[in-house]
Amino acid sequence: MFEGLTEKLERSFKILKGQGYITEINVAETVKEVRKALLDADVSYKIAKDVTNDIKEKAIGQKILTSVSPSQLMVKIVHDELAELMGGEHSEINLKGNPAIVLIAGLQGSGKTTFSAKLANFLKNKKGKTVMLVAGDVYRPAAIDQLKVLGEQVGVEVYSEEGNKNPVQIAENAIAKARKDGKNVVIIDTAGRLAVDEEMMNEIAKIKETVKPQETLFVVDAMTGQDAVNTAKAFNDRLDFDGVVLTKLDGDTRGGAALTIRTVVEKPIKFVGLGEKMDALDIFYPKRMADRILGMGDIVSLVEKAQEQFDAEEAAKLKKKLAKNEFNFNDFLKQIQQIKKMGSIKDLAKMIPGMNKIDDEEIDDDAFKSIEAIIGSMTPEERENPRLINGSRKRRIALGSGNSIEEVNRLIKQFEETSKMMRMVTTGGAKKMMQMMQQAKRRR
Secondary structure: OOOHHHHHHHHHHHHOOOOOOOOOOHHHHHHHHHHHHHEEEEOOHHHHHHHHOOOHHOOOOOOOOOOOOOOHHHHHHHHHHHHHHHOOOOOOOOOOOOOOOEEEOOOOOOOOOEEEEHHHHHHHHHOOOOOEEEEEEEOOHHHHHHHHHHHHHHHOOOOEOOOOOOOHHHHHHHHHHHHHHHHOOEEEEOOOOOOOOOHHHHHHHHHHHOOOOOOEOOOEEEEHHHHHHHHHOEEEEEEOEEEEEEEEEOOOOOOHHHHHHHHHOOOOEEEEEEEOOOOOEEEOHHHHHHHHHOOOOOOOHHHHHHHOOOOOOHHHHHHHHHOOOOOOOOHHHHEEEHHOOOHHHHHHHOOOOOOOOOOHHOOOOOOOOHHHHHOOOOOOOHOOHHHHHOOOHHHHHHHHHHHOOHHHHHHHHHHHHHHOOOOOOOHHHHHHHHHHHHHHHHOO
């Protein structure tokens, strides 16, 4: 996500490296490169031109503080412009209502059904809501079956009516049942088409007019670039939706849709999908995304993911162990498992400042496997008391885990280096964990 844009923007800032002043000439050169980077990222020419004109206007004549270089100042200006381009502040989903009704729209293949289940999972687990999913795509039995499977996976009821081809009636009946059952939120998955057509627009408009949702979300595949922006505009002109959901943002996308859709439709991006798992859904924060685009990482999101897995009781026990220098391989293994629960290791790595240049080939989501195998080959006594591990024990552990003695020695050394860390989510600690993953990958 955004790797190409990040690389090109970083190159543009190098023009100002080593220069003591911002002048009209060096700013013009930098802005020209920034514009090219945005165009290559599939940002429309008009928007790229308007943004870079604003950057140029703000940069020229800026006074440079002794502690801030011209290139650093330009990074700050570009960061603020990118964040503003994507909406500035994040926008919350509206859940007022009894029940709150959320209508999901979009083209076929955009990821509507998967997003509907992800949203249900998000609202259930993070907002404490009782949710009902409604199978409103009456034309594709596969869509109904998919929603039922996903609903079961996330533990949310799915309402459907076999044989009923009237999506408006299905939606009304579902809402009545949800109200009777005391559900907080109803999420209605609707039918899509391969392209925008009048029949689809009429149907979704009729559903919206009838059920009067608190929130109408338009789901779009980020990998379709400017086509996604054009489709969003067509839907918004007819539906006047409340927000956008970008799916497949973890794919091979240049980022143009994420950067420009807010400006074109004047509606906020509310969620982004970053994978197939049901918990791979994030609230969209423009400033955090600008951080990531400029290679600054996203420590705030990383900390939030860590806090979701935070166990206060376990943390208190760990703190006592660390204070007494009793941190052992059982504790070390728990820390690894906690990090794995936070999501894809590759995605976590990109959130750490300075780690954006790591090649995906260097980080594997299975990178901890050899470490877990080594620890698993230790006896309970060895895991509890690492000091017991001598030469002969190392040979046995290496043989049992399918690793070499050198790899066992390396892990023991890494364990000793990390035993003083209170948390794995601080920049230094996280970097050490990522370094371990890279080393594990290279050893294979």
